[in-house]
Amino acid sequence: MPVPEVPPSDARAALVARYRDALPARAVELAALAEDARAAGWDHPSRSNLADFVHRLAGSAAVYGFADLSAALAAAEPALRGDGDVHEAGERVTRLVAALRDAAAG
Amino acid sequence: MSGPDLAAELARVYLQPVRAVIDADGWLVDVEGDAGFYGYALACRERAAERLVFLEGLPTDEPCELPMVETPNGRRVHVRTAPLANGGLEVVLVDVTGQWQQQQALQQKANELHLLTLEQQRLVERLEQTRDALRLSRDEAEHASRLKSHFIAKMSHEFRTPLTSILGRARRLAGTGGDADVVTGAAAIERGATHLLNLVENLLDQAQFGEGGVLINPRPGSLAALLDEVTELFAPIAQEKGLAFAARGAEALPARVLVDDLRLRQVLINFVGNACKYTAEGRVDLELRYDDGTLEVVVRDTGPGISATDRERLFGAFQRGRAHDEPGAGLGLAISRQLVEAMGGAVELHSEPGEGTTIRITLPAPAVEAASGATPAASRVLLAEDDPDVTEMYGLLLGEAGYAVANVDGGTAAVRAAVDGGADIVLMDRNLRDIDGFEATRRLRASGYDGPVVMLTASNLLEDRDRALAAGCDDFVVKSAGVAQLLDVMTALLRARA
Numbered sequence: 001m002p003v004p005e006v007p008p009s010d011a012r013a014a015l016v017a018r019y020r021d022a023l024p025a026r027a028v029e030l031a032a033l034a035e036d037a038r039a040a041g042w043d044h045p046s047r048s049n050l051a052d053f054v055h056r057l058a059g060s061a062a063v064y065g066f067a068d069l070s071a072a073l074a075a076a077e078p079a080l081r082g083d084g085d086v087h088e089a090g091e092r093v094t095r096l097v098a099a100l101r102d103a104a105a106g
Numbered sequence: 107m108s109g110p111d112l113a114a115e116l117a118r119v120y121l122q123p124v125r126a127v128i129d130a131d132g133w134l135v136d137v138e139g140d141a142g143f144y145g146y147a148l149a150c151r152e153r154a155a156e157r158l159v160f161l162e163g164l165p166t167d168e169p170c171e172l173p174m175v176e177t178p179n180g181r182r183v184h185v186r187t188a189p190l191a192n193g194g195l196e197v198v199l200v201d202v203t204g205q206w207q208q209q210q211a212l213q214q215k216a217n218e219l220h221l222l223t224l225e226q227q228r229l230v231e232r233l234e235q236t237r238d239a240l241r242l243s244r245d246e247a248e249h250a251s252r253l254k255s256h257f258i259a260k261m262s263h264e265f266r267t268p269l270t271s272i273l274g275r276a277r278r279l280a281g282t283g284g285d286a287d288v289v290t291g292a293a294a295i296e297r298g299a300t301h302l303l304n305l306v307e308n309l310l311d312q313a314q315f316g317e318g319g320v321l322i323n324p325r326p327g328s329l330a331a332l333l334d335e336v337t338e339l340f341a342p343i344a345q346e347k348g349l350a351f352a353a354r355g356a357e358a359l360p361a362r363v364l365v366d367d368l369r370l371r372q373v374l375i376n377f378v379g380n381a382c383k384y385t386a387e388g389r390v391d392l393e394l395r396y397d398d399g400t401l402e403v404v405v406r407d408t409g410p411g412i413s414a415t416d417r418e419r420l421f422g423a424f425q426r427g428r429a430h431d432e433p434g435a436g437l438g439l440a441i442s443r444q445l446v447e448a449m450g451g452a453v454e455l456h457s458e459p460g461e462g463t464t465i466r467i468t469l470p471a472p473a474v475e476a477a478s479g480a481t482p483a484a485s486r487v488l489l490a491e492d493d494p495d496v497t498e499m500y501g502l503l504l505g506e507a508g509y510a511v512a513n514v515d516g517g518t519a520a521v522r523a524a525v526d527g528g529a530d531i532v533l534m535d536r537n538l539r540d541i542d543g544f545e546a547t548r549r550l551r552a553s554g555y556d557g558p559v560v561m562l563t564a565s566n567l568l569e570d571r572d573r574a575l576a577a578g579c580d581d582f583v584v585k586s587a588g589v590a591q592l593l594d595v596m597t598a599l600l601r602a603r604a
Contacts, residue, residue, distance in 0.1 A: 009506055015499055055537060059564035060495040062586035068275075070586050074564055 019064045023104035026057060027097045034093040042086040050089075051081035054096065061103075069103045072096060122201040128154040128161075130193030144199060145179030158197060160185060166195050174206060175199075182206035265306045273299040297339060304375045308441045322448050326474040326594045327367035329359050329394055329401070336374050336392060343382050350389035351382075359396050360473035369445045370469075376438035377405045377465050385409035388462070401471035406464045412457040474598070485600055488529035489513045490520035490546065491562070492539045496585075500533070503589050509596075515539060517546030525553045531596055534579065536563040536570060544577040551578035558599035560592075 033053055037046035058073035076092040078084070117123065124139035126148060134154045141148040148157055155161050160175045164187060172185040183199040190196055276299060279292035337353040344351035374392070381390045388408025395402040412420065420439050443453045451469025487504055491497050492515040504511045512528060514520045517538040524532050532550065534543040541549075543561050550559065561574040561582045574582045581595050 009502075011502055012499070012506075015502060019495060019499075052537075055564060056493050059535075059537075059562075059585050060493050060499075062564055062584070063496050063499050067586050070564065 016064050019060070020066075020104055023100045027100035027104070029053070030057075030093060030100065031097050034090065038090070042089065047080060047082070047089070050093070051077050054080055066103050069099055072099045120201070124148075124199040126154065126158065126197040126199075127190070128195040128197065135194070139199075141199075143201075144177035144181050144183060146177065154195075154197075161187070161195075161197070174202060265302070269299050269303045269306065273303060293342070297342065300339060300375070301379065304372060304379070307372050308376070308438060322366045322369060324364045324366050324449075325591060326362045326364055326598070328362055329355055329396075330361070332367065332371060332374070333392070333394060335371065336378055339375065340378050340382055340390070344390055347382065347385070348387065349382065349385055351391075352389070353378075353392040355394040356396060359394060362474040363396075363401060363471040364474050365401065365469070365471040366449055369449060373442045373445050373467065374403065374405075376442040377403075377467075380438060381405055381407035381409065381463070381465075385462075396471070396473075399470060399472050401467075401469055403467040404464065405467075406462065408462045411459040411461045412455070412463055413459050417455055417457065485530045485596075486510045486512065486528065487596075488520060488524055488532045490515075490517060490532065490538060490543070491535045492516065492537075493535075496535075503592075507589075507593050517541035517543065517549070520546050521549045521553060521555075524550055524555045524557070529555075529557060531557055531600055532559045533592075533596075534559055534561050536561055536574075544573050547574070547577040547579055558596075558603060560595060560599065562592075 030050075030053060033046075033050045037043075037050050040046040054073050054077050058070045058077065061067075061073060062070035073096060076096055079092050080089050118139075122140065122143050124137070124141045124144065124146070126134060126138075126141070127136035129135050132154055134148060134150050134152050134157070136150065137148045146157060160172060164170050164172075166187075167189050169189070170185075170187045174182050175185050177183055177199075181201060181203040182205075184202045186198045186200075188196045188198075273296060276292045276296040279288060279295075333353045333355050337351075340353075341351050378390065378392055385407045386409070390408075391404075391406045393404045393406075395404070446453050446467055446469060449469050451467060454466045455463065456466070457463035485508075487509045489497065489500055489504070489511055491500065491513065497513050497515075501511050501513065512523065514523050515538070517534075518540050520532065520534065520538070523529065532555075534547055536543040538546060543563075547559055547561070558580045559578060561570075561579045562585055563570055563574075563582070564585050571582045580599055583592050583595055
């Protein structure tokens with residue numbers, strides 16, 4: 001039962017387009033943070049950095065209307081934070097990088 | 107009677123003394139008192155030892171005392187002997203039967219008390235063992251329940267993400283207006299994905315109910331849009347089965363009501379879905395009625411009906427009806443009733459075998475003024491958000507809606523700006539650079555700011571909402587909910603404060 005959405009303005013459409021164009025760079029950034037985490041043995045600080053990045057991206061993706069991407073990022077965050085399985089964390093990041101590139105491709 | 111005489115008389119009555127004198131040869135030569143009171147038949151010129159058997163072995167050249175001797179008739183006497191100058195022996199008996207009886211009674215009580223104490227100890231030990239066993243069982247059960255709930259929640263999230271993606275893409279495909287087969291196929295994919303997503307939502311809710319609660323988030327929404335959505339979902343399914351389907355709203359339906367639209371949608375999908383699933387011929391009807399702040403939903407079908415035995419069972423989790431050749435997880439009715447009750451409503455089911463089924467839901471749904479988009483006058487928004495992308499988009503959206511927006515990127519700065527009088531409403535991000543949104547809100551309230559505060563977050567977590575409200579927020583908006591939702595919430599809060 002959605003509230004009828006506010007029609008997008010030209011300015012908003014331009015912002016969304018710019019956000020979409022920046023998603024590949026976000027994918028690269030995410031992969032780099034994951035590499036840092038692997039190098040650090042998935043220690044707590046590196047996992048926190050990675051999870052914080054994913055959390056922020058989930059928020060901005062939601063605001064910019066990338067609901068699927070936001071949901072995927074939000075679902076992955078718990079596995080990246082904390083002391084969960086590192087193999088699973090790595091798998092999650094791989095899937096998120098692919099999801100970011102898919103979203104950029106539209 | 108004189109004092110000494112009285113004392114003597116009392117001594118005689120209560121002590122019943124008997125005095126016997128024995129000569130040096132062992133013959134009884136004198137007896138005073140009533141020896142028969144004790145069962146002794148004493149007479150002079152009888153051998154004392156034969157009558158007073160307790161004398162056997164006692165020395166005769168020194169005084170002796172026997173504290174308690176049993177007499178022939180069962181009484182108890184205190185015996186005292188004293189040697190006489192002529193070589194004889196004086197023997198005095200005094201009645202101590204009363205004391206003996208008291209001692210016996212005390213000993214009996216002591217024995218009984220000892221037995222009771224032993225029994226009590228035994229019972230306490232058994233109680234402690236039972237308590238320990240129950241505690242262990244409880245811990246094991248709680249652990250198993252937590253594991254189960256966590257597993258269900260984790261699996262549900264795992265399913266939800268790709269399903270959401272499938273749904274989104276299917277909707278986009280269906281809306282392209284291109285090849286008819288593609289559009290039809292995409293619509294079918296969308297229905298299937300919606301059904302699966304609903305099942306996943308049911309599973310997740312079941313887990314959350316198991317852990318003590320489901321988040322209910324009432325917000326303004328359109329009943330007409332809900333009817334359209336359900337029709338779009340189930341009309342094709344009903345048509346495929348040759349069923350007539352109608353979803354209608356009464357004329358008096360308000361345009362917008364305050365209700366948890368996501369949960370209500372889930373409930374309707376469960377009930378209408380069941381009706382379509384189990385009805386082989388005839389029709390399925392959905393009707394919305396409204397009266398004085400109460401929404402009434404009626405789902406009616408011409409299916410096989412439900413027996414009284416099955417009715418109560420069906421509302422238990424994971425139960426399905428007898429005709430369970432239709433696929434389904436069996437959670438829908440139980441979850442739906444729990445969700446309706448969590449929303450403050452009630453569900454009634456009327457059905458008899460062979461006569462179809464009618465489900466009637468009533469729940470509170472206050473009418474809401476339509477959001478005109480008009481911003482309450484002079485509304486200054488303080489946006490506490492540290493993500494530049496989000497700040498830029500929200501700044502644009504809120505500006506287009508007529509708000510004056512000021513942005514701070516930290517919780518401490520937000521508190522300072524709001525307290526300095528720079529905000530009619532605060533939008534507080536959950537995660538900020540210095541202190542989180544919860545702490546910033548607490549400090550804001552502690553500093554005396556009494557304007558509305560809305561927390562913004564990326565995820566719809568029960569615990570986050572509870573924390574936000576506990577910290578002093580007036581509402582909680584998930585970023586994915588969309589612009590209109592945020593504006594609705596802000597308008598309602600500002601008007602309430604006006």
